[in-house]
Amino acid sequence: MKIGLFIPCYVDQFYPQVAKATLTLLEQLGCTVDYPLNQTCCGQPMANSGYAHLAGGCDDNFIRNFAGYDYVVSPSGSCTLHIKQHLHGHNAATDNDASAIRGRVYELTEFITDVLKVESLPAKNQVHPHRVRPLRVGLHQSCHGQRGLHLSPMSELVGNQGVSKPARLLKMVNGVELVDLDRRDECCGFGGTFCVTEEAISAKMGKDRVADHLRHNVDVITGVDVSCLMHMQGILRRQESKVEVKHISELLVN
Amino acid sequence: MSNLSHAEAAAVFNKDEARVDWHDETLWFVRSKRDRAAQSIPEWEGLREAASQIKNHVLSNMHDLLTQFEQKAIANGIMVHWAADAAEHNAIIRQILADNKVNQLVKSKSMLTEECHLNEYLKEHGVDVIDSDLGERIVQMRGEAPSHIVLPAIHLKRGDVGDTFHKHLGTDAGATDPQYLTEAARQHLRDTFLTRKVALTGVNFAIAETGGFVVCTNEGNADMGVHLADVHIACMGFEKVIPRAEHLGVFLRLLARSATGQPITTFSSHFHKPRKGQQMHLVIVDNGRSRQLGRADFRNSLKCIRCAACFNTCPVYRRSGGHSYHTAIAGPIGSILAPNLDMRQNVDLPFASTLCGSCSNVCPVKIDIHEQLYKWRQVLMQEGHGPTAKTLAMKTMASVLESPRLYRMAGKVGRGVLRFAPVVAENGLNPWYTHREMPEPPAESFRDWYINNKQ
Numbered sequence: 001m002k003i004g005l006f007i008p009c010y011v012d013q014f015y016p017q018v019a020k021a022t023l024t025l026l027e028q029l030g031c032t033v034d035y036p037l038n039q040t041c042c043g044q045p046m047a048n049s050g051y052a053h054l055a056g057g058c059d060d061n062f063i064r065n066f067a068g069y070d071y072v073v074s075p076s077g078s079c080t081l082h083i084k085q086h087l088h089g090h091n092a093a094t095d096n097d098a099s100a101i102r103g104r105v106y107e108l109t110e111f112i113t114d115v116l117k118v119e120s121l122p123a124k125n126q127v128h129p130h131r132v133r134p135l136r137v138g139l140h141q142s143c144h145g146q147r148g149l150h151l152s153p154m155s156e157l158v159g160n161q162g163v164s165k166p167a168r169l170l171k172m173v174n175g176v177e178l179v180d181l182d183r184r185d186e187c188c189g190f191g192g193t194f195c196v197t198e199e200a201i202s203a204k205m206g207k208d209r210v211a212d213h214l215r216h217n218v219d220v221i222t223g224v225d226v227s228c229l230m231h232m233q234g235i236l237r238r239q240e241s242k243v244e245v246k247h248i249s250e251l252l253v254n
Numbered sequence: 255m256s257n258l259s260h261a262e263a264a265a266v267f268n269k270d271e272a273r274v275d276w277h278d279e280t281l282w283f284v285r286s287k288r289d290r291a292a293q294s295i296p297e298w299e300g301l302r303e304a305a306s307q308i309k310n311h312v313l314s315n316m317h318d319l320l321t322q323f324e325q326k327a328i329a330n331g332i333m334v335h336w337a338a339d340a341a342e343h344n345a346i347i348r349q350i351l352a353d354n355k356v357n358q359l360v361k362s363k364s365m366l367t368e369e370c371h372l373n374e375y376l377k378e379h380g381v382d383v384i385d386s387d388l389g390e391r392i393v394q395m396r397g398e399a400p401s402h403i404v405l406p407a408i409h410l411k412r413g414d415v416g417d418t419f420h421k422h423l424g425t426d427a428g429a430t431d432p433q434y435l436t437e438a439a440r441q442h443l444r445d446t447f448l449t450r451k452v453a454l455t456g457v458n459f460a461i462a463e464t465g466g467f468v469v470c471t472n473e474g475n476a477d478m479g480v481h482l483a484d485v486h487i488a489c490m491g492f493e494k495v496i497p498r499a500e501h502l503g504v505f506l507r508l509l510a511r512s513a514t515g516q517p518i519t520t521f522s523s524h525f526h527k528p529r530k531g532q533q534m535h536l537v538i539v540d541n542g543r544s545r546q547l548g549r550a551d552f553r554n555s556l557k558c559i560r561c562a563a564c565f566n567t568c569p570v571y572r573r574s575g576g577h578s579y580h581t582a583i584a585g586p587i588g589s590i591l592a593p594n595l596d597m598r599q600n601v602d603l604p605f606a607s608t609l610c611g612s613c614s615n616v617c618p619v620k621i622d623i624h625e626q627l628y629k630w631r632q633v634l635m636q637e638g639h640g641p642t643a644k645t646l647a648m649k650t651m652a653s654v655l656e657s658p659r660l661y662r663m664a665g666k667v668g669r670g671v672l673r674f675a676p677v678v679a680e681n682g683l684n685p686w687y688t689h690r691e692m693p694e695p696p697a698e699s700f701r702d703w704y705i706n707n708k709q
């Protein structure tokens with residue numbers, strides 16, 4: 001099984017620890033993982049701003065890097081969804097490759113659950129060997145992963161929607177206590193360029209989301225999208241809060 | 255309506271954080287009631303699918319259904335008028351009033367007349383209009399537009415209403431008791447009902463098979479108005495037509511539950527023909543709808559039954575207030591309808607969203623609202639409605655991100671690649687820093703680490 005690791009541009013530049021944790025976790029789960037060196041960005045920053053017509057170069061570069069892999073795996077629900085919905089080639093050959101990639105791209109927890117079908121984590125890992133009480137973890141449901149990739153049941157819909165993939169994995173970690181929130185799947189307000197073009201609303205949404213976690217005394221806020229986490233971390237740091245923000249791979253890795 | 259963009263108006267609204275919190279909580283309460291009502295119906299998702307399919311059928315058979323509806327309505331004794339746009343709609347109403355030598359009108363809730371700015375038009379022509387929906391009456395007294403299509407005065411606190419009634423109805427200064435205020439409004443409206451000869455209502459569903467139509471209200475004000483009036487005028491956008499009466503069993507179950515969490519609206523009034531001696535007029539309006547019907551990506555926005563569930567769930571709407579949307583229909587659905595009417599004027603609205611997708615999930619007729627927001631962004635920027643600076647920034651960013659070499663070069667300069675991304679451009683003017691910090695740039699990128707350690 002040939003796995004190509006897709007690390008979103010801002011994770012590569014600002015959160016290398018998340019990329020390392022993702023790579024290590026996949027290796028601990030027995031995968032052989034390639035990191036194609038000429039990858040850059042999925043093109044979502046342009047597309048969500050209304051400039052999808054400028055993202056063709058990113059598409060071509062993505063296809064050059066990831067054509068031929070059995071699976072493309074990424075620690076980002078949002079970038080994965082973008083590739084799944086919008087990656088296109090610009091001639092018959094590359095378009096074939098694009099369509100193959102669209103069918104084989106997975107967000108990390110989705111890949112671990114649906115493809116690897118992992119039932120327990122490698123060496124039952126302990127988040128912090130010296131902790132006396134469990135680590136209280138608040139799971140932020142990033143919208144694109146949740147409503148776009150259906151990683152977790154959605155509060156708006158009725159009927160059985162299966163289990164939450166990220167929550168199920170977190171429950172496998174010794175010493176983690178998953179905390180219930182008042183609004184379990186409200187958006188954090190990051191929204192790509194929305195975070196600057198609609199600064200007032202974006203910041204208010206972020207403050208409110210963070211407050212829900214703080215009300216429930218979390219030690220850590222985690223999630224499947226670093227962009228949402230970066231936004232919430234920015235707010236927590238401005239408030240000089242001690243609450244940590246970690247990508248889910250950092251909690252799942254041994 | 256203000257000239258501020260959504261972002262500017264929302265920033266003003268957010269100056270009073272306590273009010274924003276209250277607005278958000280109030281609407282979240284309505285959303286939660288909607289959730290409980292939906293959860294109580296095991297076949298909820300099936301109902302949504304049925305409603306969606308019926309509406310798809312309507313969109314594909316619009317001409318035939320409208321023709322059928324018109325024939326049946328005329329046979330029932332209803333006078334049918336067709337209006338190509340808002341101006342024609344308004345002129346038709348004015349003419350009906352003139353023909354009956356009346357210059358007073360009582361009106362129950364109709365978002366279409368808001369869309370056509372009927373009140374302003376009639377006022378200019380010397381007609382006195384009284385809105386009989388309590389929320390609409392409150393905003394009308396204040397000279398405001400409704401901020402929400404189901405709860406027009408939801409942006410106002412009890413104290414605001416008390417002040418308004420004190421000023422316009424002479425209630426005691428500082429009085430906020432809801433019972434007292436409602437009673438004052440009731441007395442005032444009763445007098446209106448008794449003296450108006452012409453009553454105007456909206457239409458929720460027009461039934462092609464019968465030529466009749468249904469109006470849903472919670473206050474009974476539509477009925478009160480038309481039963482006491484000699485002339486009933488009903489106004490509808492042409493997309494309100496549904497094929498058969500039995501389809502009401504789908505839509506009425508969905509509408510009230512989606513809107514307020516009630517099992518059914520308090521009054522679902524079925525009108526089929528004028529009573530003896532009464533005139534019944536029906537004005538069927540296009541006003542851009544046929545243009546929207548012709549846009550493959552956006553036509554299914556016309557499936558909307560105006561329940562406002564997408565407003566109540568929208569985290570942006572709840573924190574920006576309806577007036578920030580500077581259009582008669584606010585919220586997510588308004589943001590995909592408005593660019594059809596005027597792209598330049600409404601270019602900001604499809605961007606007033608994080609594309610979280612909650613709107614599409616609550617929509618009882620399954621409109622892909624957030625996907626249409628995304629598509630409108632593409633149309634608007636490609637048609638050149640983007641600010642030049644933004645277009646230039648995007649071009650620069652695209653040229654860096656599509657080239658591995660430029661991307662790495664930019665990254666070397668203190669993780670500067672994202673300087674090209676407006677999101678995190680590192681300068682004092684960047685709005686990111688108003689309420690947030692940026693992550694500390696790490697010593698090396700993941701790629702550098704990978705090359706040094708893994709290869």
Ligand code: SF4
Pocket residue numbers: 512557558559560561562563564565587613616617618619620621623
């Ligand atoms: S778009 Fe859907 S959710 Fe929004 S008002 Fe219309 S029917 Fe209701």
